[in-house]
Amino acid sequence: MGADDYITKPFSPRQLIARIKALFRRSDLINSSESLTTGPFKINDIDYTVLFNNQNLLLTVTEYQLFTILLGRPAKVFTRDELATIAFTKYYEGYNRSIDSHIKNIRSKIANYTSYDHIKTIRGIGYQYCDQESCE
Template sequence: MPHQNILIVEDEKKIVELLRDYLQKAQYKTTFLERGDEVIASVRQNPPDLILLDIMLPGLDGMEVCREIRKFSTVPIIMITARIEEVDRLIGLELGADDYICKPFSPREVVARVKAVLRRVHAEPSGEKIKAGPFILDAKTHQVTIDGRELELTPSEFGLLKVLMTHPARVFSRNELLNLVQGYDFEGYDRTIDTHIKNLRKKIAQQLPNVEIISTVYGVGYKFLVP
């Protein structure tokens, strides 16, 4: 696979240089932008393999950039935030980000997160298509359809649904989903799984209203119900 391109959107030059150096050592290509209002046109013209997106940006903040990108692309997005409030991180995830990293951060941790997300996106497909009621999940094309209508999912949402659909009615704990989908652990991630599940439910409900597909087993985790 050719070297994957990481778009760094950050207005602090020292952080850009730090991320660039570590990512290039890990054999990634990098490009960078320092203004939020430059990102949308750039992503449309030259789609990157992954975006590292700071929240506090001149021109247009990262939250709004993420919202706009999700209107036309499922490119993986990792938010970078100096905000310590958990609600800010969860808002980014609700807008469609795949992950978040808080400043100050270890550049090695950033590289590890980038690798984990890209592994998930480009994982070798295994098995045949997964069919469950009106759902068909195709690992080769990374597509999910409901009664023939495509469900637009981010890489994290796709990974979660794949795990749940592979074992319908089995209850997965948040930690199990974290390890199976994200491939790493860190403090506070339980809420992140909850947010991805919330986004999945919203998207499914647009095509299957008033039908419970992903059920919460309180105190345990989540399971997929075949409609």
């Protein structure tokens, strides 16, 4: 029916506000078109694939969500908590360092096709998408 989240009773107002904010962030990040092209990457929302120079990266669902978030706003630095809140549509109470494992997996899959690291680590903060033209 189009729902992507729900809250069971009883719930706290804090939880409701957090979910509403996450919904707004997701709606801002999702491109209205069915594909997004940034540099050598093409994201196809119909079949949930990420292509690097027409080579499929074979990302998991979580990796796909995280990479789509990063590609959607290349200049923005995302904290681990922001990535977890946006990527995991259900209420997330896990360890935010699990994002690091997913980013490591994405990097290794990209490394099969290029030596350039497109995901920049901002030490102590989080991650940012970076292409060769915009980063040093």
